[in-house]
Amino acid sequence: MQMNMVQAINLALREEMARDDRVVLLGEDVGKDGGVFRISEGLQDAFGPQRVIDTPLSESALVGAAIGMAAYGLVPVAEIQFMGFIYAAMDQIFSHAARLRSRSRGRYSCPLVVRTPYGAGIKAPELHEESTEALFCQMPGIKVVAPSGPYLAKGLLLSAIRDPDPVIFLEPTRLYRMIREEVPEGEYAVPLGKARIAREGGAVTVIAWGSMLERAMKAAEGYDAEVIDLLTLSPFDAETVLDSVKKSGRAVIVQEAPLTCGLGAELAATIAQEAILHLRGPVLRVAAPDVTVPLAKLVDHYLPSVERIRAALDEILKY
Amino acid sequence: MQMNMVQAINLALREEMARDDRVVLLGEDVGKDGGVFRISEGLQDAFGPQRVIDTPLSESALVGAAIGMAAYGLVPVAEIQFMGFIYAAMDQIFSHAARLRSRSRGRYSCPLVVRTPYGAGIKAPELHEESTEALFCQMPGIKVVAPSGPYLAKGLLLSAIRDPDPVIFLEPTRLYRMIREEVPEGEYAVPLGKARIAREGGAVTVIAWGSMLERAMKAAEGYDAEVIDLLTLSPFDAETVLDSVKKSGRAVIVQEAPLTCGLGAELAATIAQEAILHLRGPVLRVAAPDVTVPLAKLVDHYLPSVERIRAALDEILKY
Amino acid sequence: MRRANPRPPVDSRLSRAKLVSMAEYIIDSMTVKRIEVLDPRGNADEALLPPFPDEEIRRIYELLVLARAFDERALTLQREGRIGTYPSILGQEAAQVGSALAIGKEDRVFPSFREMGAQIALGYPIPLLFRYWAGDERGMRSPDDLDVFPICVSVGTHLPHAAGAALAAQLRGDRCAVVAYFGDGATSKGDFHEAFNMAGVFGLPVVFICQNNQWAISVPVERQTAAKTLARKAWAYGFEGVQVDGNDVFAVCRATGAALEKARGGGGPTFIECLTYRLADHTTADDASRYRPDAEVEEWRNRDPLLRLRLFMERKGLWSDADENEAWERARGTIDEAVREAESAPPPEPGEMFDFACANLSPRQQRQREELEVRQVRQV
Amino acid sequence: MRRANPRPPVDSRLSRAKLVSMAEYIIDSMTVKRIEVLDPRGNADEALLPPFPDEEIRRIYELLVLARAFDERALTLQREGRIGTYPSILGQEAAQVGSALAIGKEDRVFPSFREMGAQIALGYPIPLLFRYWAGDERGMRSPDDLDVFPICVSVGTHLPHAAGAALAAQLRGDRCAVVAYFGDGATSKGDFHEAFNMAGVFGLPVVFICQNNQWAISVPVERQTAAKTLARKAWAYGFEGVQVDGNDVFAVCRATGAALEKARGGGGPTFIECLTYRLADHTTADDASRYRPDAEVEEWRNRDPLLRLRLFMERKGLWSDADENEAWERARGTIDEAVREAESAPPPEPGEMFDFACANLSPRQQRQREELEVRQVRQV
Numbered sequence A, B: 001m002q003m004n005m006v007q008a009i010n011l012a013l014r015e016e017m018a019r020d021d022r023v024v025l026l027g028e029d030v031g032k033d034g035g036v037f038r039i040s041e042g043l044q045d046a047f048g049p050q051r052v053i054d055t056p057l058s059e060s061a062l063v064g065a066a067i068g069m070a071a072y073g074l075v076p077v078a079e080i081q082f083m084g085f086i087y088a089a090m091d092q093i094f095s096h097a098a099r100l101r102s103r104s105r106g107r108y109s110c111p112l113v114v115r116t117p118y119g120a121g122i123k124a125p126e127l128h129e130e131s132t133e134a135l136f137c138q139m140p141g142i143k144v145v146a147p148s149g150p151y152l153a154k155g156l157l158l159s160a161i162r163d164p165d166p167v168i169f170l171e172p173t174r175l176y177r178m179i180r181e182e183v184p185e186g187e188y189a190v191p192l193g194k195a196r197i198a199r200e201g202g203a204v205t206v207i208a209w210g211s212m213l214e215r216a217m218k219a220a221e222g223y224d225a226e227v228i229d230l231l232t233l234s235p236f237d238a239e240t241v242l243d244s245v246k247k248s249g250r251a252v253i254v255q256e257a258p259l260t261c262g263l264g265a266e267l268a269a270t271i272a273q274e275a276i277l278h279l280r281g282p283v284l285r286v287a288a289p290d291v292t293v294p295l296a297k298l299v300d301h302y303l304p305s306v307e308r309i310r311a312a313l314d315e316i317l318k319y
Numbered sequence C, D: 001m002r003r004a005n006p007r008p009p010v011d012s013r014l015s016r017a018k019l020v021s022m023a024e025y026i027i028d029s030m031t032v033k034r035i036e037v038l039d040p041r042g043n044a045d046e047a048l049l050p051p052f053p054d055e056e057i058r059r060i061y062e063l064l065v066l067a068r069a070f071d072e073r074a075l076t077l078q079r080e081g082r083i084g085t086y087p088s089i090l091g092q093e094a095a096q097v098g099s100a101l102a103i104g105k106e107d108r109v110f111p112s113f114r115e116m117g118a119q120i121a122l123g124y125p126i127p128l129l130f131r132y133w134a135g136d137e138r139g140m141r142s143p144d145d146l147d148v149f150p151i152c153v154s155v156g157t158h159l160p161h162a163a164g165a166a167l168a169a170q171l172r173g174d175r176c177a178v179v180a181y182f183g184d185g186a187t188s189k190g191d192f193h194e195a196f197n198m199a200g201v202f203g204l205p206v207v208f209i210c211q212n213n214q215w216a217i218s219v220p221v222e223r224q225t226a227a228k229t230l231a232r233k234a235w236a237y238g239f240e241g242v243q244v245d246g247n248d249v250f251a252v253c254r255a256t257g258a259a260l261e262k263a264r265g266g267g268g269p270t271f272i273e274c275l276t277y278r279l280a281d282h283t284t285a286d287d288a289s290r291y292r293p294d295a296e297v298e299e300w301r302n303r304d305p306l307l308r309l310r311l312f313m314e315r316k317g318l319w320s321d322a323d324e325n326e327a328w329e330r331a332r333g334t335i336d337e338a339v340r341e342a343e344s345a346p347p348p349e350p351g352e353m354f355d356f357a358c359a360n361l362s363p364r365q366q367r368q369r370e371e372l373e374v375r376q377v378r379q380v
């Protein structure tokens, strides 16, 4: 069926909940309201308020309770309404979700998914347009996933829910309803930890993820560029990245977040450590500037544009 | 006077509080107890409980209140007892301290210092040995500083307190009492944003900060290695780093934190973007593995050792 | 034996039955008061009548009208795509205007995101409000003579700032009080707790005003907390919580005034729960009919805060239909003018996103700004 | 006029004076009970006497002795450098052992870091406790037949887990209850609030047990909160809080038993404040004489939880000096054995730091592990 990413994620949740009654949803307004983006539309009706739980407005306890639930036989999928509100749950995610298996030496584990809409471009108020995936990518014990379209969103979410460890699942709001494509019903899992060659090419490797994939693909038109869709941001698929860069000798990383200490830095550093002898020129990063994401009037100037990516391609191809 | 880092920081606080009555300390046990590391020893006696404030056990409100105080004419220096407890204050630091100037378009600002002991090697319980500086380095609006010895600690803390914007000041616990050196009384500021050439050399550039500086210096003995002490981690002094790397053609980054998405990644990425044509070999990172810092019995195997740094030097010098 | 340790000797099932015999006595007790003046039909016991001069009562009403006219227009502008997502204040005008009127120039105010009625009553320039909601952060710069913090979108996270501002006032001996506004949903946040606790411990000059509009998006207040009143939460921190009829502008104003006076005089914090109702959708992006019954909304429409003051004034002969029409006309005129002013402001330059990133840009930020500006020029 | 908006009409100074005339009535009230059985001299009103068989009372006392012997030894081992920084439980044995005894095998326990008395009473292997405090995380793996979460060092952050475990039990219909332990300092954390609130909203089967030892390192409980009792905080979340004499093992045990029974029966959460005292330094790294008066400590020494039970038993003819000596000898023997076992365990291999990093190591982690092991071999 043709569907957008909201519908694909909804379908993934529905199927997983039907398949495995340990899967429960919790979050603010996920129940009767179906979530502010309608991700969980109809799920409370289908599975009851015991499995689709509206919580009080408490991001820390919401994630913290999900940790306790995960330790005791459930597979919670917690929603943080916008990524800008996940910071209150950082302590729970980092001090606890990431470490429960290790602290208890395997006695307890934390098969938890924290889903959250992320990214800029929807012209919403402050803290509604964050893309701080790198905060989580530096936490050992946490996986981070960001789909770039409906089909992948469903498959990755299935994998995330089935993963025995905590996964942060980042949904690019800008793409929620932008892309419609065929999304099959039933099982298919897109594995975690594997990147995808979104477009083959030989002269330059472009690495992108989440909402930037769409722009990277547009920018690549007319270039002999290979585009890698990272999909899992942590642990990221270094092999696919390095193989491509070794072949092309040129790398451009496209990152929605501010430049400094974003995930792009780790990708560039990995390339600089492990593929440097194959490089023809610098590893270029196209990223937002090092400022807080501005409100609607300026956000288009903040986000990496197709033009900026093209400019980077033109530059690197000079080498 | 010869003093260790604890004494140097104490002296810096004392002098700043005497100079400027807007400077106030707050935190858990900073008052009568003088702080669990005795950093604020004697300061409540000297300046009174109005200026050295014991707070309830509330990291988020402690930082949040400091933001309100900073907005209203004070210069708060907040202590988080150990870096592992700062995660509860991430929301306040990132959503508010980092953004107050911008959100209010300059009407309010946040001249706040958050001091916290950080780093491993003191054989303390979980969450007492974290080094997650990169979490803060990716926040536009936040400065991050990590001294590597008593003299620098005092000078940098003076600069941090006088800085008009929020500064996270990371004190390497392992060095608190390890190094004694001459620390003058009275004013001298070590500027923020400037790295220091801790040792000159031509064949390879070693970049380190905080507690790793000491190991990097030991490792460099017998090598023609230039050692850069980063001092300010954000915004870091790219110029000094790039100048040295362009000269030596080789870079080794020593980072206490787990490898992935640490500050070393940004340094390597910056080098790979801006100095790649000068490089003779890969940019090497010596870092902790991607696991939670283990407890006392294994922590020595976790921390980058002098031997590992030497091995990296030997490797890079083959190019 | 459980493992090597002596076996836990007590059969817990045994002990459970015999509690009655324990010595129990009461060591602590608390009560919560409710305060009201005007009833929904605009009646007030003569003895309780507020002593405002007639002219002031009319001006209070006009402010309520202005707040509502602002809201009306904001909703229209949103539908026309001229501002972004907007949270209506419909039904909460009395709780906002009434409390704000008690706030002095010297006081410090920390609003949440649904406080436009309070901002307007405080004298916050209405064009700036429109600009903010249109996505221009310059709208959040409070005029220099007004101490109103930027709108806080992250629920409840501004409460520690209010505590800190009050602590600063206390330490510096500033004779002012601090007011923080927030919703019923915010009472579930850790920052609410930590800030309230700090206010209690230090006896801070702060007044916490909860707009209990009974909904946090789709979550009714009964699912937000099992506490019978929100006001009682203050007792957990050692200070008083009171409930006020939030649709009664007189009661709100005077409860706030009393709490502020207490705060300024060193009497410590107060928590005021204004029990009111969100008559509109949560925001323009919401559809409240998905989760709440129309009957409940209708019931609260009858307790409209403007209506009851108007009925009161009519009964006292202070207000006529002509006054009503004029008041609305004047308010809409003010709003028209504000919209014009807001929309005629030149849009921000892209480089302005760097303007207040920090006091001094880093070399990297500097370069990023230059690159942005060069791109800009190229595109023009 | 303040800016373009109609001028705030009310002179706030005017309104402040006239509050007396408002209608005020009480809409909410709460009380806190205190529960006690044994007084500090070991007396108990005959009518209130707990119905434990004599043999059980002796065994309870022996567990208190064991907990204290553990503590004694841990302090010695720390001084000898055989374990790391250690937080003494001296003075809190009754609150810990008494509550733990009421906990069933089916229940789930979430300890803080100063709960070794509870862990011992629950049957947690003592050698594992020593290993943990010696810096070996393998000591935190609870035996499979015991549901005790790892010690939580980050104050208060485990309370949401307890709420979640209780929610899981509720959703799955597991007939068990959850117990969370924490200190007075933890009541100031946001996570305390959010977890309590969630427990109230969902009516969760959880018992929150606060060891109010009156100090959080150097901060006395009066500076931790302005609330008269900690117990009253529960009312803010719509459930009962009680205060128990925390040095009275009978009172603690039976208050806990009652709360657990209520929880298992669907009666929702309870908060038990055990009022006790930390007789030792905060940890071996602390020097409490810097911040608290000896006289206070002395006063609490007189309320020693072991002493009062011993006096009670002596008066009842259940206990002699010989019994006392034997009990201590047995306890110390158990502890000797546990230390031997703990210290004879082989140290962890360096590679073990990867063992539970995640279910499946990433290729990068795999390589890091291999490199670590290669370095290891080289060094050997």
Ligand SMILES: Cc1ncc(C[n+]2csc(CCOP(=O)(O)OP(=O)(O)O)c2C)c(N)n1
Pocket: A028, A057, A059, A081, A085, C114, C153, C154, C155, C156, C182, C183, C184, C185, C186, C187, C211, C213, C215, C216, C217, C278, C282
């Ligand atoms: C920390 C945080 N979590 C979630 C949100 C999303 N959100 C915006 S408003 C709202 C409900 C707020 O309810 P309440 O505090 O009662 O204020 P009201 O909207 O009723 O004025 C939520 C969940 C947010 N803004 N901040």
Ligand SMILES: Cc1ncc(C[n+]2csc(CCOP(=O)(O)OP(=O)(O)O)c2C)c(N)n1
Pocket: B028, B057, B059, B081, B085, D114, D153, D154, D155, D156, D182, D183, D184, D185, D186, D187, D211, D213, D215, D216, D217, D278, D282
């Ligand atoms: C979140 C957090 N902040 C600070 C600390 C440092 N610290 C360890 S124990 C303690 C005091 C705890 O007091 P309380 O909750 O009363 O427990 P007690 O130590 O009295 O058992 C502090 C501040 C910590 N472990 N966790």
Ligand SMILES: [Mg+2]
Pocket: C183, C184, C185, C211, C212, C213, C214, C215, C216, C217
């Ligand atoms: Mg509300």
Ligand SMILES: [Mg+2]
Pocket: D183, D184, D185, D211, D212, D213, D214, D215, D216, D217
């Ligand atoms: Mg305590």
